[in-house]
Amino acid sequence: MNHISKAIDQLHAVDNEARSDGWLQCLHPLAKLVVTIVYLVVLVSFPKYQVAGVLLMAVYPITLCILGDVSVSLMWRRIWIVLLLVCFVGLFNPFIDHTPLIRIGSFTLTGGMVSFFTLMIKGCLAVMAAYLLMLTATMETLCHALRKIYVPAVLVTVLMLIYRYLIVFLHEVEHMTQAYALRAPGQRGLNIKVWGSMIGQLLLRSIDRAETVYGSMTLRGFQGEFFTERPQRISHIDWLYTYGWIAFFLILRLL
Amino acid sequence: MNVLDIDNLSFAYEDLPGGQRKEVLRSLSFRVEEGESVGLIGANGVGKSTLLKLICGLLDIQQGKMVVAGLEVCRRNLKTIRSKVGYVFQDSDSQLFMSTVYEDVAFAPRNYGLKPEEVDEAVMRALSQVGMTERKDRQVYRLSGGEKKLASIATVLAMPVSLMLMDEPTVGLDPKNRRNLIRVVNSLNCAKLVASHDLDFILDTCQRVVLLTYEGTVIAGTAQDILNDQDLLESNGLELPLSKNYLNKIMPQTRPFD
Numbered sequence: 001m002n003h004i005s006k007a008i009d010q011l012h013a014v015d016n017e018a019r020s021d022g023w024l025q026c027l028h029p030l031a032k033l034v035v036t037i038v039y040l041v042v043l044v045s046f047p048k049y050q051v052a053g054v055l056l057m058a059v060y061p062i063t064l065c066i067l068g069d070v071s072v073s074l075m076w077r078r079i080w081i082v083l084l085l086v087c088f089v090g091l092f093n094p095f096i097d098h099t100p101l102i103r104i105g106s107f108t109l110t111g112g113m114v115s116f117f118t119l120m121i122k123g124c125l126a127v128m129a130a131y132l133l134m135l136t137a138t139m140e141t142l143c144h145a146l147r148k149i150y151v152p153a154v155l156v157t158v159l160m161l162i163y164r165y166l167i168v169f170l171h172e173v174e175h176m177t178q179a180y181a182l183r184a185p186g187q188r189g190l191n192i193k194v195w196g197s198m199i200g201q202l203l204l205r206s207i208d209r210a211e212t213v214y215g216s217m218t219l220r221g222f223q224g225e226f227f228t229e230r231p232q233r234i235s236h237i238d239w240l241y242t243y244g245w246i247a248f249f250l251i252l253r254l255l
Numbered sequence: 256m257n258v259l260d261i262d263n264l265s266f267a268y269e270d271l272p273g274g275q276r277k278e279v280l281r282s283l284s285f286r287v288e289e290g291e292s293v294g295l296i297g298a299n300g301v302g303k304s305t306l307l308k309l310i311c312g313l314l315d316i317q318q319g320k321m322v323v324a325g326l327e328v329c330r331r332n333l334k335t336i337r338s339k340v341g342y343v344f345q346d347s348d349s350q351l352f353m354s355t356v357y358e359d360v361a362f363a364p365r366n367y368g369l370k371p372e373e374v375d376e377a378v379m380r381a382l383s384q385v386g387m388t389e390r391k392d393r394q395v396y397r398l399s400g401g402e403k404k405l406a407s408i409a410t411v412l413a414m415p416v417s418l419m420l421m422d423e424p425t426v427g428l429d430p431k432n433r434r435n436l437i438r439v440v441n442s443l444n445c446a447k448l449v450a451s452h453d454l455d456f457i458l459d460t461c462q463r464v465v466l467l468t469y470e471g472t473v474i475a476g477t478a479q480d481i482l483n484d485q486d487l488l489e490s491n492g493l494e495l496p497l498s499k500n501y502l503n504k505i506m507p508q509t510r511p512f513d
Contacts, residue, residue, distance in 0.1 A: 012396055015354055019392075140358065164352050171348070212349040215313050219342050220410065221334075221366030229358060230371060 004174040010078065011167060018138045024068040029141040029231050030148050031238040035245045036133045042249040043122055043129075048115035049101065054122055056252050060245065061128040068136060079127045086123030090116045139163050140228035153225050160226045165210055172205050257322070258418045258446040259287040259310065264319035265471075266305060279305050281471035283319070287418065287446050294457035294478060295450040297467030298492025303450040304345070306467070307420045310448070311340045324417045338367060341411030341445075345423040347403035350410060356382070356398070357391040360409045367414060381412040385439050401432025408439060418446045425453040454496035458482055466491060 018025060024032075039060055046054050065072050097112030133142070143156045176198060180190060190198060267278040279302035287293050295303050308314040310323060312333045324339040326332040344350040353359040360381050364374040382388045385405040390398070398406060404424060411419060424440070425433050433456065440447065440460045451457055457464060457478060464481040466474040468491050474481070481487065485495050494500070 012394065016394060019355070019394075138354065140354070168352075209349060212344065212346065213352050215308075216342075216344060216350045216352065217362070219311055219313070219337050219340075220363035220414075221338065222362075223366065227365035229361070 004170055004177055008167065008170050008174060011170070014134055015138060017135050022068055022136075024064065024136045027136070027241055028234045028238040029137040029145040030234060031242045032133055032137050033142060033145040033149070034242055036129050038246050038249055039129050040126055042253050043125055045253065046118070046122070048118050049111060051114060051118050051121070053252055053255070054118055054125070057125055057249070058121075060249070061125060061132055064132045064136070068132070070132065070135060075128065075131060079124075079131055082127045083120070083123055086120060086127075089123075090119035093119065140226075141231050143226060144228050144231060157224060157226050160228075164213070165206075168209050168213060169206050172202060172209060176202060176205070256289050257286045258289050258291075258324055259448065260322040261285055261310075262320045262322075264306075264309070264316065264321060266302065266309060266314070266317055268305075279471060280309075280467075283467075283471070283473050285465050285473055285475050287448055289417070290444060290446055291463065292440075292447040292449065292461045294454075294461035294464040295448055295467065296452070296454065296457060296464060296481075296493060298469065301467040301469060301491075302471065303467060304422055307342065307422055307448070307450055310418075310420060311342050312336060313342075338414060339417045341414070341416040341419045343404075343407050343411055343419065343421040343424060345426060347400070347407045350407040351395045351398075351403060354394055355391070356387060356393050356395060356406050356409075359395060359406065360391075360413045363410065363414045377413045378409075381409040384412050384442070385409045386435075399432075400427045401429065401435065404428060404432070404436060405439065412443070416445050418448065419443065421447065421449045421451070423451055423453075424449065425451060425456045452493075454482055454488075454493065455498050458496050458498070466493075 039057070043054070043057050046057075062072075064070070065075070093116040094110060094112035097110060097115060099111035100108045101111055101114055102109040137145070139160065143160050146156050146159070147153065177190070180194070180198070181187075184191070262284050264280055264283040265278070266280040267276050269276050271277055279300075283306070295306065297303055305314065309316055310321065310328065312328055312330075316328060321328040323336050326336050326339075328336060351359050353362055357378055360378045361374050364377045369377060378391070379388065382391055385408050387402065387405050387409055390402060390406075393402075395403070395406070408419075421440075424436060428436060433453075437456065437459045440449070447460070449457060449461060461478050464476060464478045466481055466487070468474060474487065482496055482499065488494060495503070
């Protein structure tokens with residue numbers, strides 16, 4: 001199985017997980033969405049030297065992992081690549097900010113080092129929160145929740161289409177790379193000479209496929225807005241979940 | 256009453272590489288009556304899929320006239336026509352774009368503004384027509400080729416269609432799934448226009464056959480007449496149905512479709 005096939009399988013696995021009937025999955029998607037948004041806002045708002053507060057914010061994803069029976073190591077394997085990008089963003093902090101914060105013998109812990117560490121933790125927790133949201137709510141129900149908080153229909157439709165076309169696109173890449181691999185045995189990756197034609201072909205095939213999918217949608221009455229499944233009504237447990245977590249985040253932030 | 260009325264229809268693909276123009280359909284005329292099942296046959300590239308796309312408005316009519324369920328095919332009527340015409344694509348993966356079978360079948364009823372309980376009723380009815388009720392919560396990518404084809408048909412049946420267009424419905428199906436598809440297609444009451452190279456399937460599901468020739472014209476007749484005419488089929492890039500060929504070999508003196 002090549003990398004593309006694995007990526008497709010992982011996408012489907014996330015979708016499958018979101019459809020399971022676990023306790024977290026059964027919560028109203030609006031509750032999960034609002035909690036995640038508040039979590040991200042509070043997380044980002046922590047000052048750059050306040051490591052302790054940021055570390056305490058890890059309680060939320062860890063609790064969700066426990067409640068949702070999500071393997072932390074599996075999640076880590078899937079999100080670590082995003083952390084490389086975060087790492088690049090804060091890479092120069094230690095070289096720019098030399099403010100001494102703690103001195104232990106001859107070693108001085110500078111503000112740059114702490115802010116870099118804080119940024120890494122924030123990035124890690126933010127990605128985990130977003131990933132957990134995807135693991136516990138399907139794209140359809142999330143889009144429904146987004147409409148509930150008055151996100152414009154056009155944005156929600158674009159989001160849905162991107163998600164659908166991403167899978168279509170990956171399937172095209174999978175077919176092409178498999179066809180290539182079968183005729184280039186023993187070769188690692190794609191030869192640089194074929195990159196141009198492969199990308200061109202991929203673009204044409206993707207457009208062709210996307211047009212067919214869009215044709216299928218318009219033939220079934222699609223007029224620019226996705227009408228997805230309506231989740232169940234918001235229950236007391238959903239309210240409790242939402243207010244409970246928001247209160248917890250605010251207490252951590254204000255302490 | 257005619258569900259489909261095609262009169263003097265011509266179509267050409269323009270703006271091809273090198274400024275070329277390829278004429279596909281020439282002065283084509285034929286009709287499909289209510290509840291009738293018509294096979295659309297012809298060699299590769301004669302315009303079967305093009306014709307199906309013209310009927311449901313995925314391509315614009317250039318010349319001639321076409322009336323579907325009493326409405327002329329033009330931009331003004333497209334929304335209504337599309338609610339009366341179902342199109343089963345050759346590639347089920349392009350037809351099924353939602354994550355689960357239920358969601359995909361519910362796509363059209365929701366778009367046409369049905370209430371949630373009506374959507375549910377329409378979906379369950381369509382799924383039961385194709386025998387997929389138990390697989391309603393399955394993710395589309397986990398379905399087999401035969402199941403995907405049945406799910407594709409269910410997506411069309413979720414709305415009350417007068418005419419169902421099917422493009423190569425048996426491609427990639429094993430004999431058991433193919434047999435099941437024949438049963439499902441024969442159980443549908445709406446009119447059907449089935450484009451296929453599988454002439455045995457056409458023989459099993461259609462009363463009439465429309466043959467698209469290399470010249471872009473049509474020869475219409477009963478399934479028995481057209482599919483028994485070896486010369487006509489061979490001059491248009493086709494062959495006798497396999498069952499007919501087989502019977503000819505073992506019983507050369509008989510005419511199996513008489």
